[in-house]
Ligand SMILES: Cc1cc2nc3c(=O)[nH]c(=O)nc-3n(C[C@H](O)[C@H](O)[C@H](O)COP(=O)(O)OP(=O)(O)OC[C@H]3O[C@@H](n4cnc5c(N)ncnc54)[C@H](O)[C@@H]3O)c2cc1C
């Protein structure tokens with residue numbers, strides 16, 4: 001976990017809403033800036049890390065950072081309205097203040113992926129952490145080979161960041177990128193239809209030299225892994241993020257523990273990013 005900016009792991013820092021964008025019926029993108037100008041200009045994090053966002057008098061929620069620290073002065077959270085805290089967050093307007101703890105979690109090992117092609121597969125809200133990876137890789141374009149992103153959802157109205165990704169299509173050839181957006185339950189949709197696994201062999205990445213990152217509901221992970229291993233991708237560079245309800249976010253409360261007595265895993269500090277080998281060796285992790 002990155003603690004460069006903190007002496008206190010639990011420290012809440014005040015941040016205010018700068019802008020709010022409606023992404024879908026359920027998800028909004030919030031742009032935040034820390035009130036402390038030194039923190040605003042220096043705060044850093046890795047793709048795949050998360051924060052605890054606190055709404056005074058209501059409670060806290062665990063949310064992945066969807067922006068990239070390569071873009072300074074602000075950070076972004078994509079938040080689905082599901083319950084008590086997120087419903088109140090959805091009412092926030094520019095200027096409103098929240099508390100932010102973090103960044104927490106291990107994040108993706110972006111350095112270990114340097115020199116490789118990247119295959120990013122997102123389903124639904126999984127696009128939130130994966131957007132951070134995608135923007136990071138674009139801002140460090142020379143460090144990676146071909147970058148392919150498959151963004152999938154049940155309906156086109158649920159495709160997160162759909163317009164933003166469509167707006168990048170003009171640079172895909174020049175930047176050696178591929179962006180595919182596919183839906184699984186909308187037969188009349190004019191674009192790509194079907195599951196992400198149906199498109200992996202069309203992405204043009206080199207299976208022998210490619211890191212695969214999957215973010216979505218856990219039930220899709222085994223399907224994706226089965227498919228990529230079948231296509232000759234190496235199991236050494238398969239990554240995913242997992243979600244388990246969290247409280248402290250820093251490995252103290254035991255709320256997020258998985259595994260067994262001899263192989264105990266804290267989702268908040270050992271994860272939320274795990275490898276294929278972690279999944280295979282830890283019962284109950286998915
Ligand atoms: C590492 C991590 C990253 C996350 N990133 C994001 C993100 O980028 N954007 C986002 O919108 N959400 C994200 N979540 C989920 C988010 O934390 C919860 O949806 C949120 O805290 C719900 O708070 P609430 O008070 O609104 O809902 P509550 O009133 O507490 O619960 C409403 C419903 O949601 C369910 N729920 C609550 N938390 C979770 C959870 N963690 N997993 C599954 N079901 C849950 C409850 O069981 C209940 O059915 C993430 C969770 C984790 C652990």
Ligand code: FES
Pocket residue numbers: 245246247248249250251252253254255256257266267268269
């Ligand atoms: S959330 Fe408290 S130990 Fe992980």
